[in-house]
Amino acid sequence: xxxxxxxxxxxxxxxxxxxxxxxxxxxxxxxxxxxxxxxxxxxxxxxxxxxxxxxxxxxxxxxxxxxxxxxx
Amino acid sequence: xxxxxxxxxxxxxxxxxxxxxxxxxxxxxxxxxxxxxxxxxxxxxxxxxxxxxxxxxxxxxxxxxxxxxxxxxxxxxxxxxxxxxxxxxxxxxxxxxxxxxxxxxxxxxxxxxxxxxxxxxxxxxxxxxxxxxxxxxxxxxxxxxxxxxxxxxxxxxxxxxxxxxxxxxxxxxxxxxxxxxxxxxxxxxxxxxxxxxxxxxxxxxxxxxxxxxxxxxxxxxxxxxxxxxxxxxxxxxxxxxxxxxxxxxxxxxxxxxxxxxxxxxxxxxxxxxxxxxxxxxxxxxxxxxxxxxxxxxxxxxxxxxxxxxxxxxxxxxxxxxxxxxxxxxxxxxxxxxxxxxxxxxxxxxxxxxxxxxxxxxxxxxxxxxxxxxxxxxxxxxxxxxxxxxxxxxxxxxxxxxxxxxxxxxxxxxxxxxxxxxxxxxxxxxxxxxxxxxxxxxxxxxxxxxxxxxxxxxxxxxxxxxxxxxxxxxxxxxxxxxxxxxxxxxxxx
Ligand code: SF4
Ligand code: SF4
Ligand code: SF4
Numbered sequence: 001x002x003x004x005x006x007x008x009x010x011x012x013x014x015x016x017x018x019x020x021x022x023x024x025x026x027x028x029x030x031x032x033x034x035x036x037x038x039x040x041x042x043x044x045x046x047x048x049x050x051x052x053x054x055x056x057x058x059x060x061x062x063x064x065x066x067x068x069x070x071x072x
Numbered sequence: 073x074x075x076x077x078x079x080x081x082x083x084x085x086x087x088x089x090x091x092x093x094x095x096x097x098x099x100x101x102x103x104x105x106x107x108x109x110x111x112x113x114x115x116x117x118x119x120x121x122x123x124x125x126x127x128x129x130x131x132x133x134x135x136x137x138x139x140x141x142x143x144x145x146x147x148x149x150x151x152x153x154x155x156x157x158x159x160x161x162x163x164x165x166x167x168x169x170x171x172x173x174x175x176x177x178x179x180x181x182x183x184x185x186x187x188x189x190x191x192x193x194x195x196x197x198x199x200x201x202x203x204x205x206x207x208x209x210x211x212x213x214x215x216x217x218x219x220x221x222x223x224x225x226x227x228x229x230x231x232x233x234x235x236x237x238x239x240x241x242x243x244x245x246x247x248x249x250x251x252x253x254x255x256x257x258x259x260x261x262x263x264x265x266x267x268x269x270x271x272x273x274x275x276x277x278x279x280x281x282x283x284x285x286x287x288x289x290x291x292x293x294x295x296x297x298x299x300x301x302x303x304x305x306x307x308x309x310x311x312x313x314x315x316x317x318x319x320x321x322x323x324x325x326x327x328x329x330x331x332x333x334x335x336x337x338x339x340x341x342x343x344x345x346x347x348x349x350x351x352x353x354x355x356x357x358x359x360x361x362x363x364x365x366x367x368x369x370x371x372x373x374x375x376x377x378x379x380x381x382x383x384x385x386x387x388x389x390x391x392x393x394x395x396x397x398x399x400x401x402x403x404x405x406x407x408x409x410x411x412x413x414x415x416x417x418x419x420x421x422x423x424x425x426x427x428x429x430x431x432x433x434x435x436x437x438x439x440x441x442x443x444x445x446x447x448x449x450x451x452x453x454x455x456x457x458x459x460x461x462x463x464x465x466x467x468x469x470x471x472x473x474x475x476x477x478x479x480x481x482x483x484x485x486x487x488x489x490x491x492x493x494x495x496x497x498x499x500x501x502x503x504x505x506x507x508x509x510x511x512x513x514x515x516x517x518x519x520x521x522x523x524x525x526x527x528x529x530x531x532x533x534x535x536x537x538x539x540x541x542x543x544x545x546x547x548x549x550x551x552x553x554x555x556x557x558x559x560x561x562x563x564x
Contacts, residue, residue: 015143
């Protein structure tokens with residue numbers, strides 16, 4: 001559950017949206033958000049979190065420290 | 073308001089007379105509606121109205137880019153995704169976003185207002201093929217709404233092989249691929265990373281994959297008869313020595329046109345190159361490279377590196393007239409008639425200008441020898457000398473020789489007439505931009521700039537105001553040769 005998008009950094013490019021294997025990323029009112037309940041940190045799908053790998057902005061998608069890490 | 077139709081013609085390189093006769097270097101064209109001797113009629117039919125693919129067409133026809141593709145799958149050192157990217161013709165990702173439906177409506181709105189419109193392209197703001205659903209859905213809608221408009225797209229090539237079939241199915245007949253290198257050692261200095269096959273790749277691995285995908289995509293497109301233009305950004309000290317090799321590789325794979333563009337780099341853009349002080353080439357350096365790549369292939373020299381939301385003739389951008397709010401409020405209907413009438417008009421003008429040029433060339437026959445001279449022209453389009461010196465945002469540069477007048481590029485300048493301070497400095501800059509030209513052709517010019525240009529050794533010519541560019545330049549060149557002749561005669 002733990003990734004989140006830092007909205008001040010996000011350019012709304014939507015690149016991450018289509019890459020997420022869990023459809024956890026959506027645009028609401030011109031803001032991209034990760035649904036923490038759906039994000040599996042890509043564990044079980046890919047070696048690296050797809051949203052981070054495709055996002056053009058460094059440190060735009062980060063671990064949400066307030067939430068516990070995903071356990072498969 | 074009735075659409076403003078500007079009269080026409082087109083600089084192409086020389087031609088002595090009639091079909092099949094080749095006048096020197098460059099691409100000759102034969103009769104304006106017939107294909108040039110080195111181009112098949114099918115190819116000519118595809119390019120003759122496309123402002124980016126035909127130097128001829130760019131004087132007459134307009135294009136529009138629709139920004140429906142915000143995502144990208146690679147990172148280039150000349151691009152900062154947050155801000156407008158001058159190199160990849162990309163407005164900042166944060167600027168106005170268009171849905172496919174809005175985009176189709178925008179196309180109809182622009183088509184109704186600008187009869188010169190012949191092509192709609194998707195060039196970003198990210199990569200057209202990193203957003204395949206949005207791109208293809210938009211093309212589908214446009215094709216249904218306005219079937220007479222041609223479609224084209226630009227891509228970095230990474231995803232291209234996966235979409236060649238879809239491109240062919242939609243009758244997209246022009247594709248632009250940006251190819252900056254073949255050598256991974258060069259590539260790692262241009263691309264920090266790519267996203268491919270669910271993985272972020274860096275360094276030489278990234279460059280190697282990108283090159284393989286670009287070459288495969290290029291081959292697949294040309295095998296299907298789709299015209300491919302290759303764009304390369306010239307980055308001094310990084311790939312400038314390497315681009316001749318790129319030129320050979322894309323030529324051998326059937327690319328139709330190679331467009332070598334200067335790197336645009338400015339710290340204010342926040343790009344890696346901008347921040348690290350990587351400079352762009354001078355117009356002179358660019359021309360030397362372009363000249364060395366010419367031969368057997370069309371080289372594009374008229375690219376304006378327009379934004380992914382540009383609207384209008386090359387060199388102009390009327391995008392501000394068609395913002396989302398304005399389009400939403402518009403009532404638009406499909407009417408191909410004004411565009412058909414305009415195309416017929418261009419055909420007539422092209423024939424007329426060809427005749428004028430051919431007769432000037434015939435008059436000059438045999439006089440020129442090895443003489444070559446560069447001149448600058450100010451124009452608003454239609455291939456006529458019809459712009460006031462002080463209003464010109466750019467100069468078109470022509471090379472005059474015994475073979476005729478050949479368009480070799482355009483150079484941007486700040487408007488000189490701004491009514492106010494600083495005009496002297498601007499004029500100095502303007503003069504520097506065309507310092508290698510023997511003359512500047514204008515429709516009108518003020519007294520001061522005329523004196524200053526003369527002092528800099530640049531002749532000001534306004535005798536051909538509003539006439540066709542090419543035939544006027546040849547006529548002027550011929551008179552210049554005749555003036556020189558008596559000297560030669562006495563010597564002999
Ligand atoms: S880490 Fe993976 S699962 Fe989580 S939001 Fe990113 S792409 Fe989706
Ligand atoms: S990829 Fe990054 S910048 Fe683009 S929408 Fe997702 S979080 Fe925002
Ligand atoms: S950016 Fe270059 S290729 Fe694209 S429309 Fe402008 S001139 Fe043509």
